[in-house]
Amino acid sequence: MWTVLSVSGVSLARMTTYVLLPGAASDSRYWRLVVPLLRAHGHEVVTPDLPCEDDTAGFEEYADVVVDAVRGYSDLVVVAQSMAGFTAPIVATRVPVRRIVLVNAMVPVAGETGDQWWATSGSSAAMRANDVREGRDPNREFDPVEVFLHDVPEALWEEPLGQSGRPFETVWPLERWPDVATSAVVSAGDRLFPVGFQRELLRVRLGVEPVEIDGGHLPALANPDGLVRALVGIG
Structure with missing residues (x-):
């Protein structure tokens, strides 16, 4: 969105800077369809690559990378896909962030790895129950195509990066969610984090009612137009 300021009676416009954080085993390529759409709306976009393959990097080191990437930018809206839900709130304690937007994201609480x-969170049980409802064998071998890419055009499929286990072993360092406006976008067809589970998690842990869009766990690839409409609508 454009924030309108008034200086000595003259209206000035300030563009939003969207800071797009990828999920696990991913990088800035994940956002390649979203970036031009946001820029077409007149916004700045920053897409830092998080150190997912670095076995010495936990969530605080992920946040270090983001803080370095946003130097010189203002009016920050941090958009967190999936695992980046652990990183975005840490960033918001270090630099001024106007809003956090969670996209099919993990929402941590104090003391949780x-x-x-x-x-x-109940995530594993929710995925299993959703598989049963939708006719998939909950005991099958994990299939990333079935879980993540079922609605993503095959031309966009790429080998995932390596994902270090280090962040998952590290206790989330904050005592509470930061005092920053927080919104959420959830996908109706997410097979990893079913939409009903996400709604309950967001309500209980953050008191947030999400915006729902079509698609699975990776909407930046499967439904970039819908995701951008949601982001711009949230502002």
Whole structure:
């Protein structure tokens, strides 16, 4: 969105800077369809590559990379895909952030590690129940195509990067969610984090009612237009 300022009776416009954080085993390429759409709306976009393959990097080091990437930018809206839900709030404690937008994201609480989150949030049980409802064998071998890419055009499929386990072993360092406006976008067809699970998690942990769009877990690839409409609508 454009924020309108008034200086000595003269109206000035300030563009939003969208800071797009990818999920696990991913990088800035994930956002390649979203970036030009946001820029077409007149916004700045920053897409830092997080150190997902670095075994010495936890969530605080991920946040270090983001903080370095946004130097010189203002009016920041940090958009966090999936695992980046652990990183975005840390960033918001270090630099001025106007809003956090979670996209099919993990939402941590104090004292929780990434590994613990799957059980403490109820995510694993919710995925299993959703598989049963939709006729998939909950005991099958994990298939990333079935879970992540089922609605992504095959031309956009890429080999994932390596993902270090280090962040998942590290306790989330914050005592609470930062005092920053937080919104969420959820995908109706997410097979990893079913939409009903996400709605409940966001309500209980953040008191947030999400915007729902079509698509699976990776809407920046499967439904970039819908995701951008949601982001711009949130502002």
